[in-house]
Amino acid sequence: MSEAAKVLEVRDLHAGYDAYDVLRGVSLNVGSAERVGLFGPNGHGKTTLLNTVSKVIVPRKGSISFMGEPLAGLSSRRIVERGLIHVPQANTLFPDMEIMETLELAAFTERARGERKANLDYVLKLFPRLAERRRQQCRTLSGGERQMLSIGVGLMCAPRMLMLDEPTLGLSPKLKEELAIAIAGIGARGMPMLIVEQDISFVLSLVDRMYFVDHGEIAREIDRGSDVDHQEIMDMYFGEHAAP
């Protein structure tokens, strides 16, 4: 892949909380219009990685560049302005705000305000349920609706790339399916995406390529075309000796 085609490039990233290092030299990249998955056991750094890219936490070492420009020293707000949007895990959003208010507010940066109308139309078409419940407060939404709103909020930020952290966490299979269709639809418009998931079949159905994150490092890169079978992935996940 050529340099120019890389939308997000992370090199040798170290980050963590207090004295504890969670990420120990992660390198990965996402190309234009590419959907990339991150999977691996809980507590091995997937969420920390997204938090570090969006500057919720500050990296200790390593570099991150987005669309060819380094993100060092930029605040979360600047990163949103550039269009790198992080949809965090189990986002409770703004409990006392209504759905429409929240979506309108999410187009906060100047660039996002310019695209507000078009993005709002798209979000409401993508998730008709949000349109039906436009006056409902965030606190009263179900898990699935909240997840839809979270992704909708991300889209209202006028993304040039989306990072989704476990978009189907705790949802029923039916809702998962609904969200998978929506996410695939966003991808089909050429949106580069980095998707964190635990559900391996879910993520396989959505992405072009995957990284397996283990102990704060990229343990393996898997192309969709490669002949890694399901059992092999299960082994990575649960360890070699897990029963089939």
Add this chain to the structure above:
Amino acid sequence: MTADTISAVFVSGIVLASVYALMASGLSLVWTTLGIFNFAHGALMTLAAYVAWTVSDAAGLGLWLGAGIAVAIAAAVGAGILMERLIVRPFYDHRDILLITVMTTLAAMIFIEKGSQLVWGARLKQLRPIVPGQVNFLGTTISAQETLIIVLAPVILGLLWLFLRNSRIGRGIRAVGQNPNAARLIGIDVSRLFIITFALSAALAGLTGVLLGSVRMVTPAFGSEPLVKALIIVIFGGLGSLGGTILAAYLIGLLEAALIFFIGIYWAPSMIFILLIVVLLVRPQGLLGKVVR
């Protein structure tokens, strides 16, 4: 009890309530957004009243009253921003921010109170009223200035409500209060909105100070005295609910006026507190507060 007394009690209650509502909504705004109580809120009122007096009174610069009010509100906003920067901001990431800022804002209150005593002396001062004369309101004669307060309070609070509900910055302020992390991830500059919130609250304090400064005597304790009640009102109305704060302000203002009439000025405050305690036993979350799980 005649209709005249009822009207007199009601009118004095409404005046009191309007002042409480203006004060408490400034406190409530800072609480809802930053999660702290600003004990120096009343001191900002005092500062504004003194500044307005200095600029506009004949014994001071003797300028037009409007100039005094404008300078006073600007001074309150300036002091508010300074307070946020110096005594609140350093503790944002501290998990005991609430307790620490109780101390720092109390210190600021004492600082402003004693400082104004040094600068302006202990002699009572009074601002000229914005509107002179008397008005007959519901059969009771009150000063035109008090009428102005009665009319202006709901207008200002209504504007504040519209701002928070419909404007981009106002919605941003609410969002930051409800979930600062989610706000950051949609590109909101959280610390900038904290400053704007503090400035807005200080402007409300300043405005309350200049309105009240011609009705009551301005002393160094001019704003700190009603502050305790404003604090109680914020809790009584339900933490985090501006509507609850305003409702509580009007209820307590009216109640206080009635109690003063029936049991006298000495026992009224303690009776109010007892009633509040009883209400909070039944509804710990306050009138319109939400139950936090």
